[in-house]
Amino acid sequence: MSSAESSIVQFANVGLRYGTDREVLSDISFTLYPGRFYFLTGASGAGKTSMLKLLYLAQRPSRGMIWMFGNDVITLPRKAMPDFRRRIGVVFQDFRLVQHLSAFDNVALPLRISGMSEGQIRKPVADVLEWVGLQHRMDARPQTLSGGEQQRVAIARAVIARPEVLVADEPTGNVDPEMALKLLRLFEALNRLGTTVVVATHDVNLLRKVPDSLIMRLDKGALSDPTGALRYPPRREVMKG
Numbered sequence: 001m002s003s004a005e006s007s008i009v010q011f012a013n014v015g016l017r018y019g020t021d022r023e024v025l026s027d028i029s030f031t032l033y034p035g036r037f038y039f040l041t042g043a044s045g046a047g048k049t050s051m052l053k054l055l056y057l058a059q060r061p062s063r064g065m066i067w068m069f070g071n072d073v074i075t076l077p078r079k080a081m082p083d084f085r086r087r088i089g090v091v092f093q094d095f096r097l098v099q100h101l102s103a104f105d106n107v108a109l110p111l112r113i114s115g116m117s118e119g120q121i122r123k124p125v126a127d128v129l130e131w132v133g134l135q136h137r138m139d140a141r142p143q144t145l146s147g148g149e150q151q152r153v154a155i156a157r158a159v160i161a162r163p164e165v166l167v168a169d170e171p172t173g174n175v176d177p178e179m180a181l182k183l184l185r186l187f188e189a190l191n192r193l194g195t196t197v198v199v200a201t202h203d204v205n206l207l208r209k210v211p212d213s214l215i216m217r218l219d220k221g222a223l224s225d226p227t228g229a230l231r232y233p234p235r236r237e238v239m240k241g
């Protein structure tokens with residue numbers, strides 16, 4: 001099998017500019033392989049959020065090519081987008097929960113949108129809320145939850161539809177170090193189940209907590225490769241170095 005066939009995401013010479021400004025991402029080329037744990041790191045303003053937006057298809061590049069799940073997403077018809085987006089779960093630093101809905105209803109939302117019946121929804125939502133340790137807070141509204149609890153609801157919502165890729169943008173930015181580690185363990189558990197995980201963080205301490213992770217580093221919109229993340233096959237001994 002060629003590397004292109006076994007990859008889950010490929011970027012080739014991707015550039016992104018907002019409006020007529022200079023490029024905030026330049027010549028970005030990399031391949032993500034299924035089942036791996038990637039960190040995307042770099043200083044504030046380096047372009048992490050912009051890169052994740054390209055990854056979860058909220059933003060089109062100004063140039064270059066992007067393939068996901070074996071398809072060219074640049075030329076993908078608009079009506080095919082929702083199906084693609086469902087294969088990618090997203091977690092934001094600021095949670096983005098719907099304030100007037102309970103934890104249960106926030107997590108149930110993607111399943112309701114996809115047309116599942118209430119009978120089909122109850123158990124998977126309860127199970128995933130139990131998995132994030134919030135079975136006792138199912139009826140709580142977001143504003144009555146702590147930051148760590150809200151982020152766990154957001155993670156539950158991101159994974160309820162079993163995405164193949166989970167993308168998280170500074171998911172530990174608004175929680176204390178102990179909760180950050182707990183959230184990271186949830187991402188690791190998902191990764192062990194086969195989900196490809198991409199976590200953007202400027203917190204270099206976090207990188208050390210996942211020994212088998214691959215690190216992509218952005219510096220002023222350019223990508224570097226401190227752990228061999230961008231080479232194939234990624235070598236375990238390099239990753240741990």
Ligand SMILES: Nc1ncnc2c1ncn2[C@@H]1O[C@H](COP(=O)(O)OP(=O)(O)OP(=O)(O)O)[C@@H](O)[C@H]1O
Nearest residue numbers: 018021024042043044045046047048049050051202
């Ligand atoms: N919608 C936008 N319009 C114009 N410029 C933008 C927009 N979004 C981001 N930028 C610019 O793109 C560059 C990269 O921003 P981005 O948010 O991707 O970086 P980041 O690494 O995620 O930073 P942070 O860690 O501070 O969130 C910055 O110079 C920013 O000002």
